[in-house]
Every structure is written in structure tokens, then in C-alpha cells.
Amino acid sequence: xxxxxxxxxxxxxxxxxxxxxxxxxxxxxxxxxxxxxxxxxxxxxxxxxxxxxxxxxxxxxxxxxxxxxxxxxxxxxxxxxxxxxxxxxxxxxxxxxxxxxxxxxxxxxxxxxx
Amino acid sequence: xxxxxxxxxxxxxxxxxxxxxxxxxxxxxxxxxxxxxxxxxxxxxxxxxxxxxxxxxxxxxxxxxxxxxxxxxxxxxxxxxxxxxxxxxxxxxxxxxxxxxxxxxxxxxxxxxx
Numbered sequence: 001x002x003x004x005x006x007x008x009x010x011x012x013x014x015x016x017x018x019x020x021x022x023x024x025x026x027x028x029x030x031x032x033x034x035x036x037x038x039x040x041x042x043x044x045x046x047x048x049x050x051x052x053x054x055x056x057x058x059x060x061x062x063x064x065x066x067x068x069x070x071x072x073x074x075x076x077x078x079x080x081x082x083x084x085x086x087x088x089x090x091x092x093x094x095x096x097x098x099x100x101x102x103x104x105x106x107x108x109x110x111x112x113x114x
Numbered sequence: 115x116x117x118x119x120x121x122x123x124x125x126x127x128x129x130x131x132x133x134x135x136x137x138x139x140x141x142x143x144x145x146x147x148x149x150x151x152x153x154x155x156x157x158x159x160x161x162x163x164x165x166x167x168x169x170x171x172x173x174x175x176x177x178x179x180x181x182x183x184x185x186x187x188x189x190x191x192x193x194x195x196x197x198x199x200x201x202x203x204x205x206x207x208x209x210x211x212x213x214x215x216x217x218x219x220x221x222x223x224x225x226x227x228x
Contacts, residue, residue: 032215043118043204043219044157089157095215100208101147101170102217104157 004092006105013080014113021075021108023090028071030092034102035064035075038087047088048075080112116141118207118220126226132193135223139186139207146188147217148180151202160203163188164210195227 005024013019025033031052036044050057050064050073057064061078077084090105119138127133139146147170148160159172163182180190186207192199202224206217 034215034217036219041221043206043221045219046216049215091157093215095213100145100217101159101162101172102149102157102206103159106156 004090004103004105006090006108008108009106010109010111012111012113015081017080017112019077019080019084019110019112021088021090021110022072023074023092023105024070024072025092025103026071027092027094027103029094030103032093032095032100033064033066033073034091034093035062036089036091036104038089038107044089077110080110082112082114085110085112118205118218120203120205120220120223122223123221124224124226126228127195128228129195129197131195132191133195133225134189134191135203135205135225137188137190137205137207137220139188139205140218143207143209143218144186145208145210146182146186147206147208148188148190149204149206149219150174151204151222152200157204160190192225197227199225200227201225 034049035047037047038044048059048062063076066073088108091102093100093102121136145164147162151157162170166182177193182188202222204222205220
């Protein structure tokens with residue numbers, strides 16, 4: 001019930017393309033869904049996040065689409081650039097007063113070719 | 115504001131030994147979480163400390179332990195190291211107040227067990 005499934009495992013696009021990464025969760029109690037970006041040798045950094053009462057959130061070139069009934073959410077990267085080449089992780093969490101723990105997807109290695 | 119600092123960055127240990135990793139959270143943050151990152155298992159939650167108390171724990175054996183000091187700095191200890199403990203250990207800090215969401219990750223400690 002705590003799993004988050006992420007696909008695809010790897011993705012290669014041309015510069016300017018729109019890579020889409022999908023995640024599915026099982027626990028309907030999750031109330032916070034962030035996406036993290038990780039470059040080699042670095043820790044993950046928060047990219048964008050959404051709460052389940054919103055169906056879409058856009059920040060710059062990054063958009064999260066959220067489908068509560070299907071228990072799925074996805075990341076779209078508009079006008080992708082070679083600098084976006086990184087590993088992307090979706091995650092889900094319960095943001096309660098008793099603390100929080102992030103449950104991560106398996107990760108997607110994105111390569112944007114020039 | 116300084117980010118999350120983890121020391122050391124790299125460690126090589128022998129099977130059977132024990133190891134202690136350190137994490138200094140962002141100033142003012144009281145919640146520190148630890149994650150293990152491996153190619154096979156991805157990012158997995160170890161535990162969370164808040165105000166010197168463990169308030170969340172993941173599914174890891176008792177060889178993995180942690181603590182938090184009054185200045186919010188945290189240490190994690192792994193005893194009787196196994197080859198499978200080789201991983202990137204990441205620390206994340208948050209303010210720890212109800213409703214706060216973003217977790218800020220350090221660069222991690224790369225542990226190699228030989």
C-alpha cells in the first residue's frame with residue numbers, strides 16, 4: 001500500500017521535446033506529491049509538488065498533472081534542454097503532525113540530446 | 115543560508131565493521147530524515163528524527179540506528195556492515211512544523227563496504 005510505481009525507467013528526447021514521466025500510487029491517504037531532480041554526485045532537489053485537491057500545477061517549464069480517481073500523476077517538461085538531463089523521482093507522502101516520510105518511485109533517467 | 119551538510123562524503127569500510135555518518139541540517143530546521151539510495155532498491159526511508167526523538171522508522175534491520183542532538187545535528191550508525199549496505203546515504207532536513215512540505219537533501223555520503 002506504500003508503493004509508488006514510476007515509468008519509464010529511462011527516456012531519451014531531442015532538445016525541445018516534451019518528456020513525460022508517469023507515476024502511480026496505491027495509498028489514497030497520501031496528500032503530498034513532489035518531484036525531485038537529481039544530478040550525478042548530488043542529492044535530490046525538489047522540482048515541483050502538488051496536493052491532491054489540484055489537478056494541474058505549472059512552474060516554469062515543468063507541469064504536474066494529477067488524476068486522483070486513477071491514483072496517477074505525471075511530470076511534463078516543456079521545451080526540454082540538455083541541462084534537464086538528470087534522474088527524476090516522483091514521491092508521495094503523508095504530511096501529518098506525526099512527521100513525514102517520502103515514498104519514492106524507482107526513478108527515470110532522462111537524456112535530452114542537443 | 116547554508117544547506118544540508120553531510121560528512122564524510124566518501125567512506126570505505128570492511129564487512130563486519132561499524133560506521134557513523136553525520137548530518138547537519140539547515141539552520142532552524144528540527145526534522146532530519148535519512149534515506150538509503152541504491153541502484154537496485156532506489157531511495158528508501160530509514161528514519162526521521164524531530165527534537166531528538168525518532169518519530170518515523172522505515173523497514174530496515176536494527177543494525178541501522180540514529181540519533182539527534184539538541185542542536186538538531188543527526189548521526190546514523192550502521193553496525194556489523196554487510197556488502198549490501200554499500201549505498202549513498204542521504205539526509206534531508208525540514209523545519210518540522212505541521213504542514214511544512216519541502217525536504218532539502220544533502221549531497222550524501224557514499225559508503226562502500228568491501
